[in-house]
Amino acid sequence: MEREELLKSAISGDINAFQTLFAEFQNQLKSYLYRLLTDRDEVDDLTHDTFIKAFTKISTFRQDSSLKTWVFKIGTNLAYDHLRKLKRWRPDAQDRAADLAISSEEIRQVFWMVHDTSPAGAYEMKEHIDYCFTCISKTLPIENQVALILKNIYDFQVKEICLILEKTEGVIKHLLNDARNTMTDIFEHRCALINQNGVCHQCSHINEIFNPKQDQQEELMKLELVKASKKYNREQLFALRTLLVKAIDPLHAAGTDFHEEIMKCLRTAIGEKNDFFE
Missing domain, CATH: 1.10.1740.10 (RNA polymerase sigma factor, region 2, helix turn helix motif)
Known part of the structure; x- marks a missing residue:
């Protein structure tokens, strides 16, 4: 038909x-x-x-x-x-999740179990960057988050987002601009790929658990973000980041189950939903 x-x-x-x-x-x-x-x-x-x-x-x-x-x-x-x-997530939500995981032997054991036994329990740097993108987008007001994800990740046109959010084109462009600026600011202060102060609190602990240092460096160097971080400005790096995120399906990736457990830990840490210990 x-x-x-x-x-x-x-x-x-x-x-x-x-x-x-x-x-x-x-x-x-x-x-x-x-x-x-x-x-x-x-x-x-x-x-x-x-x-x-x-x-x-x-x-x-x-x-x-x-x-x-x-x-x-x-x-x-x-x-x-x-x-x-629900309340918007704070930029330190991932740090709070890392602190909870460090303090809980039970959570660490779940991480290890999923990592070792699940067919979707891998830890890959590019997927964790996608995870971080999702978490940081949760710090935005809902309409900003929706507009950004629809435009940057799923390639909806502005006129289509206008229909979805029932807003004018001018309002949608304003939402997109504010969302990109906020996300870029947070990434600049948190992510090792564009921050010379080192890896973020959560990434450092996860890397130490699951990747030897040599493997970490090899994994990082595979990423276009690392190769480009010295020559591009922060807006261009944000654009590169969205290209990476667009290529990953968070529900069908190599580390989907592993990141689901991290997300449960995060929701528990911020008090949104105590589903990790259920």
């Missing part, structure tokens, strides 16, 4: 046609929601809720945007309803 026919059937209430169209961007939607929610269980629930709500309202889809943009708007609104009940 041609795509136009599929869409026509979906709008008429054919759930199989809608499922076929939804499947085209379902993985990307889940990845996007994970970057907002940082909890795989909540992502699964919210993806399901997005599917149900979108199909229920499909007759109202006027095709003034792509179906993908329309569904992402529904998913974004559901995520927003969830996130506005």
